Amino acid sequence: xxxxxxxxxxxxxxxxxxxxxxxxxxxxxxxxxxxxxxxxxxxxxxxxxxxxxxxxxxxxxxxxxxxxxxxxxxxxxxxxxxxxxxxxxxxxxxxxxxxxxxxxxxxxxxxxxxxxxxxxxxxxxxxxxxxxxxxxxxxxxxxxxxxxxxxxxxxxxxxxxxxxxxxxxxxxxxxxxxxxxxxxx
Numbered sequence: 001x002x003x004x005x006x007x008x009x010x011x012x013x014x015x016x017x018x019x020x021x022x023x024x025x026x027x028x029x030x031x032x033x034x035x036x037x038x039x040x041x042x043x044x045x046x047x048x049x050x051x052x053x054x055x056x057x058x059x060x061x062x063x064x065x066x067x068x069x070x071x072x073x074x075x076x077x078x079x080x081x082x083x084x085x086x087x088x089x090x091x092x093x094x095x096x097x098x099x100x101x102x103x104x105x106x107x108x109x110x111x112x113x114x115x116x117x118x119x120x121x122x123x124x125x126x127x128x129x130x131x132x133x134x135x136x137x138x139x140x141x142x143x144x145x146x147x148x149x150x151x152x153x154x155x156x157x158x159x160x161x162x163x164x165x166x167x168x169x170x171x172x173x174x175x176x177x178x179x180x181x182x183x184x185x
Contacts, residue, residue: 002168003048003180005060005109006039007102007160009130013076014038016155020093021132023147027140030091030133037177038130040095042106042163043113043122053165057181059112060165064183067108071185074098076155079148080129088144092129093155102128105163161185 009017017035024030048056078094095102106126113119135144165181 001048001050001053001180002170003045003053003056004166004168005042005045005113006164006166007042007074007105007162008164008166008179009038009040009076010158011036013156013158017093017130017132020153020155023151024091024133024140024144027143027147029135029137029139029141030144031136032133033131034174037175039164039166039177040102040128040130042102043109043119045113045119053180056113056117057165057183059117060109060163060181061183062116063108063112064105064163064185066112067105069101069104069108069185071159071161072098072101073157074102074128074160075157076130078152079132080127081144081148082127085145085148088135088138088141090131091133091135091144091148092127092131093153095128095130097157098160099128101160109163 014035017038021032075096081088082090114121162182162184164179167178167180168175
């Protein structure tokens with residue numbers, strides 16, 4: 001099974017995310033993420049043996065407990081790209097308030113899953129974000145650059161009260177996500 005650790009956006013934010021994605025509709029080369037599945041990834045685990053699901057659920061519980069993070073509010077807003085405006089592979093929605101708590105959760109998850117569970121460490125700095133689209137080719141690069149530079153959208157706030165171990169199944173219509181385990185903060 002293919003797994004990642006996430007904080008999921010509430011259903012009520014799917015429409016504002018879709019509205020923001022619509023601003024990029026004329027940017028050729030973008031593959032949009034399903035706004036009903038929008039989330040902040042804390043750690044991508046990749047393909048994992050099904051037999052490890054219980055062990056990884058327990059590891060997530062340990063990480064959340066060790067983070068010391070209590071339920072908090074996060075503000076979603078602003079735009080960015082990875083890795084840079086010159087070479088865009090991902091277009092994302094940022095996190096303002098709540099970034100520090102998400103970073104603490106990420107650090108605890110990273111520590112537990114790398115040191116105790118043997119996963120590879122991240123090879124880049126953690127930036128709390130919600131992926132809006134992936135760029136397949138640079139046909140619409142200039143429009144994306146302009147929107148990222150000029151737009152500073154405020155999508156809204158959400159209460160973060162749990163972290164999920166999420167299973168991702170790849171289908172011809174895009175990935176489908178299912179919660180394997182939810183751990184309360």
